[in-house]
Amino acid sequence: MATVIQADESREAAPERPERADRRVRHPASLIRVLTGLATTGLVLLLADYAEGTAGGLDADVTLGAGMLPWPPVQLAGALCAAALLVVPLGFAVDRLVRGEGRRIPDGVLAAVAAYGLALGLDLAVGDLTALTHPSPDGPGHTDPVYGHLAPVIAFMTAVGLSGLRRWRTALTAALGLAALSGLITGYATPLSLVLALLVGWTTAQTVRYAVGEPTHTPTLRQIAHALAQAGVRPDAVRPTGRTRYLATQHEDGPDLDVHLLDRRAQANGLPHHLWQLLRLRTAPRPLGLRPLRAGAEHLALLAYAAAAAGVRTRRPAAVTEVGPEAMLVAYPHLAARPLGELADEELTDPLLVDAWRQLRLLQGRRIAHRGLGPESVLVDDAGQVHLAEPADGEIAAGDLLLRLDVAGLLTAVALRVGPERAVAAAMAVLGPAAVGAALPLLQPIALPRGTRAALKEQPGLPARIRAEVLLHLPQAPVEPVRLERLRPRVLVTLVAGILAGYLLLRYLFGSGSNPFALLAGADPLWLAGAVVAAAASYLAATLGFVGFVPERLSFGRALAAQLAGSFVKLVSPGGVGGVALNTRFLQSAGIPTAQALSSVGASQLIGLGLHLVQLALFGALLGLGPAAGSESKLPDPWVMGLALAGVGVLLLSVVAVPVLRRRVQTLLRPLRAEVLPRLLDLLQQPGKLAAGLAGQLLVSMAFVVCLYCCVQAVGRQPDFSAVAVTFLAGNAVGSAAPTPGGVGGVETVMTKMLASTGAMDEGAALAAVMLFRLLVFLLPVLPGWAAFAWLQRRKAL
Numbered sequence: 001m002a003t004v005i006q007a008d009e010s011r012e013a014a015p016e017r018p019e020r021a022d023r024r025v026r027h028p029a030s031l032i033r034v035l036t037g038l039a040t041t042g043l044v045l046l047l048a049d050y051a052e053g054t055a056g057g058l059d060a061d062v063t064l065g066a067g068m069l070p071w072p073p074v075q076l077a078g079a080l081c082a083a084a085l086l087v088v089p090l091g092f093a094v095d096r097l098v099r100g101e102g103r104r105i106p107d108g109v110l111a112a113v114a115a116y117g118l119a120l121g122l123d124l125a126v127g128d129l130t131a132l133t134h135p136s137p138d139g140p141g142h143t144d145p146v147y148g149h150l151a152p153v154i155a156f157m158t159a160v161g162l163s164g165l166r167r168w169r170t171a172l173t174a175a176l177g178l179a180a181l182s183g184l185i186t187g188y189a190t191p192l193s194l195v196l197a198l199l200v201g202w203t204t205a206q207t208v209r210y211a212v213g214e215p216t217h218t219p220t221l222r223q224i225a226h227a228l229a230q231a232g233v234r235p236d237a238v239r240p241t242g243r244t245r246y247l248a249t250q251h252e253d254g255p256d257l258d259v260h261l262l263d264r265r266a267q268a269n270g271l272p273h274h275l276w277q278l279l280r281l282r283t284a285p286r287p288l289g290l291r292p293l294r295a296g297a298e299h300l301a302l303l304a305y306a307a308a309a310a311g312v313r314t315r316r317p318a319a320v321t322e323v324g325p326e327a328m329l330v331a332y333p334h335l336a337a338r339p340l341g342e343l344a345d346e347e348l349t350d351p352l353l354v355d356a357w358r359q360l361r362l363l364q365g366r367r368i369a370h371r372g373l374g375p376e377s378v379l380v381d382d383a384g385q386v387h388l389a390e391p392a393d394g395e396i397a398a399g400d401l402l403l404r405l406d407v408a409g410l411l412t413a414v415a416l417r418v419g420p421e422r423a424v425a426a427a428m429a430v431l432g433p434a435a436v437g438a439a440l441p442l443l444q445p446i447a448l449p450r451g452t453r454a455a456l457k458e459q460p461g462l463p464a465r466i467r468a469e470v471l472l473h474l475p476q477a478p479v480e481p482v483r484l485e486r487l488r489p490r491v492l493v494t495l496v497a498g499i500l501a502g503y504l505l506l507r508y509l510f511g512s513g514s515n516p517f518a519l520l521a522g523a524d525p526l527w528l529a530g531a532v533v534a535a536a537a538s539y540l541a542a543t544l545g546f547v548g549f550v551p552e553r554l555s556f557g558r559a560l561a562a563q564l565a566g567s568f569v570k571l572v573s574p575g576g577v578g579g580v581a582l583n584t585r586f587l588q589s590a591g592i593p594t595a596q597a598l599s600s601v602g603a604s605q606l607i608g609l610g611l612h613l614v615q616l617a618l619f620g621a622l623l624g625l626g627p628a629a630g631s632e633s634k635l636p637d638p639w640v641m642g643l644a645l646a647g648v649g650v651l652l653l654s655v656v657a658v659p660v661l662r663r664r665v666q667t668l669l670r671p672l673r674a675e676v677l678p679r680l681l682d683l684l685q686q687p688g689k690l691a692a693g694l695a696g697q698l699l700v701s702m703a704f705v706v707c708l709y710c711c712v713q714a715v716g717r718q719p720d721f722s723a724v725a726v727t728f729l730a731g732n733a734v735g736s737a738a739p740t741p742g743g744v745g746g747v748e749t750v751m752t753k754m755l756a757s758t759g760a761m762d763e764g765a766a767l768a769a770v771m772l773f774r775l776l777v778f779l780l781p782v783l784p785g786w787a788a789f790a791w792l793q794r795r796k797a798l
Contacts, residue, residue, distance in 0.1 A: 024213025025264050028275070030206050037203030044199065048131040048192050081182040084175040085149060089156050092168050096160060103215040107208055108160040115155035115204040119148040119197065132193050147189040147197040150176055154201035159208050216264040219323040224248075224259065227329055231319035233257065248331065256334035257318055260300075262293050263327040282486045283405060283447065285371055285393035297328040303368070303391045304332075310366040312359050313387040337387055340417060341375035341455070347384075348418050350426065355386040357430035360410055363388070364431075369398035373409035374449040375416060401482075407431065407439035409448055415462055416455050420469040428473060437477030440467055447484050523714040523772065531710035534703050535776040539563050541699035546583060548693020549604040551686060552592055558797050561788040562586040565798075568785030570778070580605065582798070589797050608697045615701055616729040623722040623758065704728055704777065711772040712755070712765075719759030727754040748774060 089112075096102045123144050126132060132145035154176065162169050176198070183189030189197075219227070221238045228235050228248060235248040238259070244266050246259040277284040291299065301317045308316040315332040322328050340348075340356075356378055363370060370377070370391040377389040395402060407427070415423035427436045443463040445453050456462060470477055543560040566579040580601055587597035709724045731751035748770055755766035792798045 023216055023218060023265070025216050026210055026213045027264060030210035030214070032275075033206040034203060034210060037199055037206060041196065041199045041203065044192060044195055045126060045129070048126070048129045081175070081179040082149070085153050085179050088168075088171050088175045089153050092157055092160065092171075095168070104160045107212055108156040108205075110212070111155040111159035111205045111208040112152035114208060115151040115201045116148060118204055119144075119146040119151045119200050122146045122196065122200065123148070132190055132196070134187070134190060136187075143188055143190065143193070145193055145196065146200060147180070147183050147193045149183070150179060150194070150197040151201035151204070154198060155205040155208075158202055158205035161214075214264065217324065217326055218263065218265075219261070219327050221246075223323055224261075224329065227321050227323045228257075228259070228319055228331060231321040231329075231331075233319045233331060247334065257331040258315075258334050260330045260332070261323075261327060262297055262330065264293075280486060281446065281484050283401060283484055285395075293326075293328045294322070297322075297330055300330050300390065300392055303394045303396065306366065306368055306396055307363060307388070307391060307394075310362050310368060312362045313385060315387075315390060332390065335379065335381065335387060337379035337381040339376045340378040340380065340413060343380060343417070345417075347380070349384075350422070352380065352384060352386060353414060353418065353422065353426035354430055356410065356414065357427055359386055359388050360406060361430055363391075364403050364406070367396070367398050367403065369395045369402035370406050370409075371395065371402065372449050373406050373413060374452040375413050375455060376451050377449070378410070378413060401442075404439045404442050405447055407435060408442040408444075409452060411436070411439060411466060412443065412448055412452050412456070412463065415466050416452070416459065420462070420466045424466065424469045424473070433474045433477075437470055437474040440470055440477050440479050441482040442484075443467055444481055444484065524716070527710045527714035528772075531707045531714060531772070531776055534707035534710060535781075538700050538703035538707070538777070541696050541703050542566075543696070545608065545693055545696025545700055546604060548689050548691070548696055549607070550587065550592070550600045551689065552590070552596075554590060558590075558792065558795075559586070561792055562797075564781065565785050565789035565792060567778070567781035568789050585798055586792070604693065604697070607694065611694070611697050612701060612729060612733070615698075616726065616733075619722045619725040619729065623720065623726055701729065701732075704732070707776060708751075708769070708773045711776070712759070712761075712769040714772065715765055715768045717759070717761050717765050717769070719755070719761060723758040723760075724755070726758055727751055730754055 089108075093102075093105055093108070096105060123146055126145050127142075129145060133142040136143050154172070157168070157172050162172070180189065180194045183194065184191070221240070224246060225235045225238045225248070228238075233248065234250060234254065235257070236251055238246055238248045241247050241258075244261040244263070246261065248257040248259050250256065278286065297320055301320045304314060304317050307314045315335055317330055318333055319329065319331040360370075360373070368391070370388060371393045372389070372391060379387040379389060381387060411423055411427055414426065424436065443466060445456055445463070448456070467479060471479070539560060542563045543556060546563060547554050547556060547559050562582060566582050569579065569582050583601050584594075584597050587600060588594055592600070705721075705725045705728050708728045709721055712719055712724055728751070731747045731754065734746045734750045748767075751770045751773075752763060752766045755761050755769060756763050759766070761769075789798070
């Protein structure tokens, strides 16, 4: 072996790396642990705040049991536990230094200091939570909310690293357990203060590991050559070809090898994107970062062996071995081939395309999913034979969905180069029409590999062309897309907004001066009836404002049903998006061309926005601004409004002065000038309709204002009408901009705050009025809205 290394050093001296190539990697898994620790810490603090009785009862039981124990043995045990908390981390640090693994000890010291400081900070911040403390056994005062002796110890040893060190993990667990028990018995700790100490130490360690990175050792070329030799490969030279790729040349009797290095850097590479895909897609592969290195290497080898056993032209691993405790090697025979995306057009012959589909058929015959078929994974050697790249993300015993995904992936990859006609013809010749047609519902960019998605940006209409070509041969093929998303961004935003709204609601319910439920129970029935009438009148006004901007004749009854159906659509669409789409669809079903329908809806929305702003300015002026408005009104002072207007003026001047911004605004306003304005000019020929539209847009806002005013009066408060109007107009603007269905969360928060400030109401009464208002205009109309939606669908009006 010495001769081999000597030859390697003589021929490859330039790329040889230092004997210890240490780098730091910010592993995303540490960030996930940090977020988990912070969330758990927050839950413990909420428990201490809201479940004070439960936590106090648990602490009392522990104190009662500790009082039955003899004091001298308990005091002696406490001293021994305190000594163990010093001896265990000190011995651990010495052991790491002796074994030459002391690279993380400075990180551990930093984590211990940070954990101690954070524990002191929490002591000051949450010292008033009685569930975390009890009277000190030493005299007056209370114990610390965080049992700070434990946090630095667990932070130090976690930051240094306990992976693979079973004995030290056991020693740490024993020391922490005995110290926690001693703290409970001697009265210096409560159960929740111990939990907080452990969370603070662990979370701080993970934060330090992510902030400064975890040291990782990149094997040298000498170490890689030695590992390959131990696996039965006799390399003559090893040289790097990429960050984690190497080429190992052998003697004349052996082929060259492509060596793939799996280390912590490879685990961390792209992990946030893979985690997001795993959370979002039902078909996302499990990323390497969630597997141990050995399991990841074994997965690669198993898939390659299975594919080769199926007769597929793919590389079988020549060696799989570890290089120290932090890296694994997988070596494949070197393949001189080019990816499909780099072939010249004249090389893409029909026999070559058929060969590619035959390789996929062999995989599917053994139910092996490749899951990465794209322009870069279909390789062609010098003899014109097709090889498939190693299925790194594949699966054995795959289900039908994953097999169909492979068909869709290869179909798109081939069509990117030769067009849909030849791609579909070759696929049907090998797989048959049924298998190709079954892949149509999966022709979605989100289901394709990243390289294919990037290439599709240059040909965005290609999936539709492929679908049309398949339907020419198989008209009965299913085309409805399969839902692959497990969690859509809209659902995530709605979930977060719902949690925030629930939290704010709890804060108002338990932190306000009066009980909103009691106020609702005692609501004045006459004012409540007035609120119901105003809420119902808003639909008549909305219908009038809608049909008034449509020059064509519409059925008022069906238009009223469409506005009522909009209250059902609000539940599944953010802001006013659902209403706009529903009204446009209603006009299209009434025989109005799409362009005119969009123009009418756009004109009504534009005029409505303008009237909304005019009403807000008018009622704001009536309410009064600044100090002259009195102590009960807390709207912005004039200088604040002046600064806002100055900012708007600077923005407008910038748009006019900067050519790039000016052209961008002109592009955005082109549809308005080309479609909406001509529609308004048509309406000018019908002044009666235009007047009805303007009146309807004004009345719908006033109906909601009256409804909110009646709700406020129903709970026994008498604010100024202008204050209620400003509250609704501002809250409605927030609801239109919020990305949640019906503006949930944003509307309630803004309206409650504004009623409390501008209307001189306590937060409990303001919340009760807003809850009643939202019940009447958002929740109760959902059922009749659904009935109207179904009625319009049955009559083909939607």
